[in-house]
Amino acid sequence: MRKINVCTFLTLDGVMQAPGGPDEDTESGFEHGGWQKQASDDEVGAAIAGWYENADAMLLGRKTYEIFAGYWPTADPRNPFTSRMNGMRKYVASRTLRSVDWENSTLLEGDVAEAVRELKASPGGDINVVGSGDLARTLMEHDLVDEYRLTIHPVIIGSGKRLFAGGAVPTALQPVDVGTTKGGTVVGVYRPSGKPVYDSY
Numbered sequence: 001m002r003k004i005n006v007c008t009f010l011t012l013d014g015v016m017q018a019p020g021g022p023d024e025d026t027e028s029g030f031e032h033g034g035w036q037k038q039a040s041d042d043e044v045g046a047a048i049a050g051w052y053e054n055a056d057a058m059l060l061g062r063k064t065y066e067i068f069a070g071y072w073p074t075a076d077p078r079n080p081f082t083s084r085m086n087g088m089r090k091y092v093a094s095r096t097l098r099s100v101d102w103e104n105s106t107l108l109e110g111d112v113a114e115a116v117r118e119l120k121a122s123p124g125g126d127i128n129v130v131g132s133g134d135l136a137r138t139l140m141e142h143d144l145v146d147e148y149r150l151t152i153h154p155v156i157i158g159s160g161k162r163l164f165a166g167g168a169v170p171t172a173l174q175p176v177d178v179g180t181t182k183g184g185t186v187v188g189v190y191r192p193s194g195k196p197v198y199d200s201y
Contacts, residue, residue: 002119003126003146004059006136007051008163009036010152016133017160024067025161032157039153041183051149052084056125059116061132062094068130069102091119091127093135113142120144133161140169147176147191154184172196 009019018024018033025033060068068085075082090105093112100107108115116139119127128149129136139145150163173190180186 001121002124003054004116004120004129004139004144005051005055005126005147005149006129006139006145006163007048007149008131008133008136008151010150010163011035011155011157011160012152013156013158014162014164015157015160016131016163020067025063027161030160032160035155035157036153039155039183039185041181041185043181044151044183044185044187047151047181047187049081051128054126055088055128057089057091057119057127058085059091059093059119059127059129059132059135061135062092062097064131065090065092065094065097065100065102065105069100069105073102089124091115093132093138112138113144116142116144133163133165136163137165137168140171143169143192145192147189148173150186150188150190152186152188170196 008016010016015032017030018026019036020034022033072082072085075085077083086103088104090100090102091108092100092105093108093115097107112135129139136145172193172195174193176189176191178186178188
């Protein structure tokens with residue numbers, strides 16, 4: 001059974017919107033795009049590279065797919081991630097796209113949750129969900145996430161799209177590997193472990 005890993009960059013207050021640049025995602029008037037770079041360091045890059053060691057595919061929502069497809073095909077070939085991102089199999093969940101042109105891309109058809117269950121049961125390595133907040137929340141609702149791989153950066157934004165937005169499914173998490181980089185970013189890998197237990201002191 002393949003693992004579905006949600007891989008996301010977050011601010012300390014849980015915002016995942018537009019970490020990579022000012023124009024990456026300005027939906028709802030978001031003005032804080034590009035918040036990740038100042039709060040990143042080489043240890044963050046090494047951790048992210050490690051997230052891809054056992055992955056041979058990505059699962060993307062439409063917006064993230066279009067951002068990636070507009071960047072990686074012409075990205076600097078000296079960047080070791082360029083060939084990796086272009087060469088990996090990409091599965092795209094979208095209600096509006098009719099075709100996907102980035103190499104090794106496949107448009108999922110029908111019910112997303114059912115299509116992902118079929119992917120999990122197919123041969124292959126891990127599948128990383130990158131960005132794609134709406135898609136990630138759909139997978140959470142259907143208990144399809146095997147691991148959360150998060151970088152939590154030391155910056156507060158105060159507004160924007162959040163991975164764990166209102167209405168998130170209550171879930172207990174088992175820490176698998178958690179550390180802090182020299183720049184203060186928390187790099188954490190967590191596995192869902194059932195429902196939270198409520199008690200009092």
